[in-house]
Amino acid sequence: MSQSLIIVGAGLAGWTTAREFRKLDTTTPVFLVTADSGDFYAKPSLSNAFAQGRLPAQLVSTPAAKMAETLNVTLLAHTRVEAIDTAARTLNVRSAAGLQSLAYRDLVLATGAQAIRVPVQGDAADAVMSINSLDDFAVFHARLQAGAQTPGRPQRQVLIMGAGLIGCEFANDLAQAGVRVRVVDPGLRPLAALLPPEASAALQKALEALGVQFDFDCTVRAVDHAAGRLQVTLATGETVPADAVLSAVGLRADTALAQAAGLLVDRAIVVNTYLQTSAAHIYALGDCAQYASAPSLLSMHGSTLPYVMPIMSAARALAATLAGSPTALVFSLMPVSVKTPALPLVVAAAQAGLAGCWAGAGEGIWHWLDDAGLPRGFVLAGAQTSQRMAQAKLLAP
Amino acid sequence: MKTYICIVCGFVYDEAAGRPEDGIAAGTLWADVPASWACPDCGVAKSDFEVVEV
Numbered sequence: 001m002s003q004s005l006i007i008v009g010a011g012l013a014g015w016t017t018a019r020e021f022r023k024l025d026t027t028t029p030v031f032l033v034t035a036d037s038g039d040f041y042a043k044p045s046l047s048n049a050f051a052q053g054r055l056p057a058q059l060v061s062t063p064a065a066k067m068a069e070t071l072n073v074t075l076l077a078h079t080r081v082e083a084i085d086t087a088a089r090t091l092n093v094r095s096a097a098g099l100q101s102l103a104y105r106d107l108v109l110a111t112g113a114q115a116i117r118v119p120v121q122g123d124a125a126d127a128v129m130s131i132n133s134l135d136d137f138a139v140f141h142a143r144l145q146a147g148a149q150t151p152g153r154p155q156r157q158v159l160i161m162g163a164g165l166i167g168c169e170f171a172n173d174l175a176q177a178g179v180r181v182r183v184v185d186p187g188l189r190p191l192a193a194l195l196p197p198e199a200s201a202a203l204q205k206a207l208e209a210l211g212v213q214f215d216f217d218c219t220v221r222a223v224d225h226a227a228g229r230l231q232v233t234l235a236t237g238e239t240v241p242a243d244a245v246l247s248a249v250g251l252r253a254d255t256a257l258a259q260a261a262g263l264l265v266d267r268a269i270v271v272n273t274y275l276q277t278s279a280a281h282i283y284a285l286g287d288c289a290q291y292a293s294a295p296s297l298l299s300m301h302g303s304t305l306p307y308v309m310p311i312m313s314a315a316r317a318l319a320a321t322l323a324g325s326p327t328a329l330v331f332s333l334m335p336v337s338v339k340t341p342a343l344p345l346v347v348a349a350a351q352a353g354l355a356g357c358w359a360g361a362g363e364g365i366w367h368w369l370d371d372a373g374l375p376r377g378f379v380l381a382g383a384q385t386s387q388r389m390a391q392a393k394l395l396a397p
Numbered sequence: 398m399k400t401y402i403c404i405v406c407g408f409v410y411d412e413a414a415g416r417p418e419d420g421i422a423a424g425t426l427w428a429d430v431p432a433s434w435a436c437p438d439c440g441v442a443k444s445d446f447e448v449v450e451v
Contacts, residue, residue: 040404042402042405042407044406044407048407308406308438308439309438309439312440312441337438389419
């Protein structure tokens with residue numbers, strides 16, 4: 001029987017699990033399998049790199065080889081997992097070197113999420129980009145730089161599909177870097193899923209002051225090539241030139257591998273409070289996981305929490321479990337910072353599906369009140385973001 | 398005064414600005430930030446907070 005721990009995925013969830021595990025266990029062989037290079041980077045920095053003038057290569061905080069050496073991990077980069085045999089406890093992986101089989105004692109799935117794509121017409125529909133990794137960001141960056149180096153070229157212009165968290169963060173970052181930004185969204189306001197209408201309005205105003213133009217209640221009909229640039233046709237019939245079109249309509253957990261292996265999958269890979277999937281010795285965390293530790297009124301299997309802080313908590317609990325001390329994951333309140341410097345926001349969401357309503361609680365503060373009138377979540381805007389700790393104490397347990 | 402970035406989440410600590418909301422006064426050097434302080438965005442403890450100067 002193999003004694004190895006195998007981690008699939010080299011994002012924050014995969015590497016943090018390896019790092020936390022090594023703090024507790026220095027001898028168990030650890031393998032990390034990843035389809036990309038395995039370089040470690042802070043994914044949240046992808047949406048604030050432009051204004052800081054940071055280049056894609058500068059975003060790598062630690063090269064893969066250095067990570068592997070420091071953590072004493074055998075890295076299988078540019079390698080895809082093709083199948084998991086849950087009974088034999090093996091997985092088949094394929095790289096340029098061919099196919100091989102690896103045996104595991106415990107397996108951790110940290111496969112992340114894939115960008116959701118909405119169908120678009122036109123001869124440049126495949127030029128629509130999503131930025132879900134450093135590689136994606138490098139492609140986007142190169143395209144905008146190419147636009148900048150052409151003499152006589154008008155101001156660089158980017159059209160963003162989606163006015164959610166990622167769409168708004170990129171809009172802020174690009175506008176601050178001097179790019180003309182247009183945001184198209186079928187909804188009626190930015191961050192509609194997270195904010196009360198007044199906070200959305202304040203964010204919209206702040207981004208518009210930076211030059212961002214919003215088109216709500218609108219969609220992209222087609223993207224075509226036109227004179228070396230892209231031409232976007234909106235549902236209204238209006239055409240907009242663009243150097244790049246970014247799709248930021250959301251993420252969907254990458255569950256293909258888990259599903260093929262027969263693991264229980266709902267919106268993501270279902271895990272119990274010990275982060276174990278429906279199969280023994282297989283665990284999951286990060287954007288691919290649906291946590292029993294994050295109860296939801298919408299699903300008996302809990303929620304996904306595609307943010308940094310939940311990944312850190314999950315990795316710590318899982319590392320302890322894998323090192324021999326079964327540790328149930330308990331999430332504390334995890335307010336999310338929205339990186340829109342034009343109007344900084346902190347959002348602490350109430351439990352998914354909880355009935356209630358937003359109520360203003362002072363300038364730049366809103367509370368989500370449940371049916372009994374108790375605060376269950378909050379939104380802080382501007383200078384009030386400094387009140388996150390004080391506000392967290394006000395929430396009903 | 399220097400600026401540090403949390404390599405896990407990209408949170409920026411600016412010594413000049415400090416972190417008054419966490420009781421860390423403006424002008425507090427990274428070395429003087431209490432060991433109990435954790436990154437407000439990702440929860441990484443200061444001892445695990447691998448920083449790069451920018």
